[in-house]
Every structure is written in structure tokens, then in C-alpha cells.
Amino acid sequence: MKFVSTRGGGKASGAQAIVEGLAANGGLYVPETFPAVSSEELSAMLEMSYPERAAAVIGKYLTEYDRAELLRACEAAYAKFEGDPAPLVRLDDGVYMLELWHGPTCAFKDMALTLLPYLLRKGADILGIKEQILILVATSGDTGKAALEGFKDADGIKVMVFYPNDGVSKMQKLQMCTQEGDNVCVAAVRGNFDDCQTAVKEIFASAECAAELKKLNTVLSSANSINFGRLAPQIAYYFSAYLDLVSGGQIEMGQEIDFTVPTGNFGNILAGYYAKRMGLPVRRLHCASNLNNVLTDFLNTGVYDIHREFYKTTSPSMDILISSNLERLLFEVSGRNAALTAQRMAELKTNLKYKITAAELEEIKKTFDGGFASEETSVEAMYGVFEDVGYTMDPHTGCAMKVALDWFEKNKKDKTPMVIVSTANPYKFPQDVLYAVTGNDVKDSFKGIKRLHAATAMAVPKRLLALRDKPVRFSKVCDPKKLFAEVLEFIKG
Ligand SMILES: *Cc1c(COP(=O)(O)O)cnc(C)c1O
DSSP states (O other): OEEEETTOOOOEEHHHHHHHSSOTTSOOEEESSOOOOOHHHHHHHTTOOHHHHHHHHHHHHOTTSOHHHHHHHHHHHHTTSSSOSSOEEEEETTEEEEEOOOSTTSBTTHHHHTTHHHHHHHHHHHHTOOSEEEEEEEOSSHHHHHHHHHHTTOTTEEEEEEEETTSSOHHHHHHHHTOOOTTEEEEEESSOHHHHHHHHHHHHHOHHHHHHHHHTTEEEEEOSTTSHHHHHHHHHHHHHHHHHHHHTTSSOTTOOEEEEEEOSSSHHHHHHHHHHHTTOOEEEEEEEEOSOOHHHHHHHHSEEEOOSOOOOOSOGGGOOSOOTTHHHHHHHHTTSOHHHHHHHHHHHHHHSEEEOOHHHHHHHHHHEEEEEOOHHHHHHHHHHHHHHHOOOOOHHHHHHHHHHHHHHHHOTTOOOOEEEEEOBOGGGSHHHHHHHHHOOOOSSHHHHHHHHHHHHOOOOOHHHHGGGGSOOOOOOEEOGGGHHHHHHHHHHO
């Protein structure tokens, strides 16, 4: 399987797509075609374990990776999870939660970032790269910690994480700033996530930066969700959820289902689209946003317009205006028109907006629709479900719940099973979840954990409790214009 950039140019191998992260012309790597999964193959996957399913799906794209080795890597990655890596919980008739937060950092980013170190190191070996690899990450909260945890003490790899100073939750900040490992560095950036992501993208796009790093025997790579190595493992859980519904007798093989996905950078939901393109019987994908509802508007109007107020919400991993992975969907619905995709991305940069054609919008609407939750309506959804069935969810999942409930309300006759993707452990946001389910406010996160436990009786992840006593290793705050200087300082040691 070869890969092409959404902005044109030559082909790349899977290893190259993963090691480079972003194509040299600023485009995102996409597979040349979508590999099909036949109904026989799907049936054969019913009996498989999660790592076997993941290796089967990922192996369809990364054809140069040795299949047996890939399977061993998947087994090792998902052994870091507590129990089933992607369990389904039935809430009601035809309504299920897909819990993707049983990994080391309690958020869905672990689904890909526990495996990415292998995909990257192996990719570098395949390409014969001798330099050390520097993983540069811009995070809205959860990616940073998952990358640090995934890559800590990995041979020949260094990790540097930048997060928006006031744009992450206290728990997320603590998780990152107490990170152990000799090859890691964490710094806060003045500004919001988009400022942070833009500054990091500029380093990736700069030939001068690459040349400077080369002198230090270092090549850059990305663990952000634009890296195909993040996307591929995420496709697997859409398959796995479907197969679990079949083997649990909840649906018939071949029956179509819907997913609702809490969305920020459009990575998670795009993986669902890839699963559909591979032949998984997915009917609709409901894109759930928070108050930063640029995607909701785009899916309704075909205009992507970031000239708007930016809100800091209780679902910080969705506080994003520039959803990078949307570029991959635009590329598909434009008939894989790289020049047009590049033009739109340039327009976004200069005019802060672009518009797609009516035909393209219609094509997108065949699969996608969008909705959003305000701070109040997500809390109402979280409270309502907790009251009704005793299920506790985090604020990101709360946004998805609100959007799914709106869909049910407007489509009462529609009996298509719905899977709501649950992206973080509620204890990662203890104060906000406590407020949603009990109406009580507490000042301290750890007090929030205690009270939330008393209210819900849900098990508290030991890794989160342990943060209270860990020393803070990183406390620097830097200017978004000076990130590369920070990078050089870290590399020089
Ligand atoms: C990253 C994240 C999201 C958004 O996922 P995207 O792939 O960026 O759309 C939603 N919820 C949580 C908890 C996350 O960590």
C-alpha cells in the first residue's frame, strides 16, 4: 500500500508516512486506496481478540510491516490496558457506550499512542534512518500525556510536548508536568491550542529547522493525530465494536449501525469514516462538538469559518477551531483533488474560511451530521443518564451524549443501533463530573475524586490518585514564536 499527500506530490510508503508525520508540502498522508474487508474476513474477525483485530485492520494499510511482528506489538500495547481495551456498555435498547479509556492515561489517545512507538521505530528501521527521532507534540490535553507515556525511555527517540498554558484541565497538566523518563520534555505555551498547534506545524514545515536539527543528528516526527500511525489503530476499534455487537447477539452481521463521536481534531471520527470506506456496515457518523462548534456549522452549511469567538470549556480536548484531520475528508469528497484541497487550506490560513461546493456538501451529508452541546446542555445530558441508568461519563462524552439524545428526539422512528464513543475516564475531570452528577462544587481535584467516588462507586484509577504525591518536573511557560529555541535547548541537553 502506498500513500499520497492531500496536497499532491509523489507517493510514500507506509513507513515513510508514519516517520514523516506530515508530507513535505504540508499535506496529510492518506492511503492510495481504501483496502476492502470482505464479509468473510469480517466473520473471521468475530473470534479474534482485540489485538488480533487491530493487527488485521492495521496490516491492511501497513503492508511492509511484518504481520507476526505487528501482532506481537499490538499484544504488547493492549496488555497495558486494564481488561478489555475497548469494551461496549449497553445503556438502553440499541444504545451503547464504547469505552476507550482503559489505557495507561485514562483517555482514548492511548488506543493509538501505546502502539505508535512500535510503528515509528519499525518504520525508521525500514527506511534505514540512523538519526535519533524527536517527537514534537502540540496537545489540547490528552495527547501530550499519552505520547509521553507511550514514548518514555524508548531507545533513540525523544519527546517534547507543548500545551496551551490555560487550555488544559488541572489533572491533565499534573499528568504531564510530573512525567518521568530521561527522554521527555514538557512546556506550556502562551495562547490557546490553535496557537500551539500552528507554532508546532511551522517547525515541521520549516526547512531551516530541519537543517538545524540534522546538524544535531536528529529528525522530526509527529505523534499528533495527523500522523497516519495514529489513525490506523483507531480504525480498529470501530471494527471491534461492531464485531462485539454481533457476537453479543445485539445486531445481525451486515446490519448498519451509527456512531456518535466527541470531536476536536476530527481524528477519531475520521477513523470511523475509514472503517466505513473499508466496508464496515456503518450508516451515519454524528459529529459532536462543544461550544466551539465550527464543525457543526460546516456540516450544515459547507462553510468552514474560524473567524469566531474561541471558548474555553470543560471539554478542553475539543476546544479546537482548526480540525486538522478534516483535510483528509475534504480530499476524499473533492474526488481526491489535491490542488483544490491545498487551495482551501491556503484560504483558511489567509481568509480564515473556505467553502465547499453543494455537491461536496451533499456527499458529506450522506454519512455525517453535526451537533453541539453548550456547557449547560452537556451537564444536563450527563446528569440525565446518571439519574436514569447510573452511568457516569466525562464532559467530552457528555457532549456526544447530548448530540445523540438530540438525534433520538428528532428521529423517533429510527431504530438504527447507536454507539456513543466514550473518550475519557470521568475521574480525569473529577470536579466537572461531580458537578454534573451531584450539583456540588469542590475546589480541589483530589477532593473531587473522593466525592465522585462516594457518589458513583466507580473504581478510581490508581494512576490518577498517585499524581498527588509526584514531584512536578516541568514548569516552563514559553512564547509561541520561540518554540524552536526551546526545542534546540532540549536536544542540546
Ligand atoms: C482528543 C480527545 C477528543 C477529540 O478527538 P479528536 O480525534 O481530536 O477529534 C475527545 N475527547 C477526548 C477525551 C480526547 O482526549
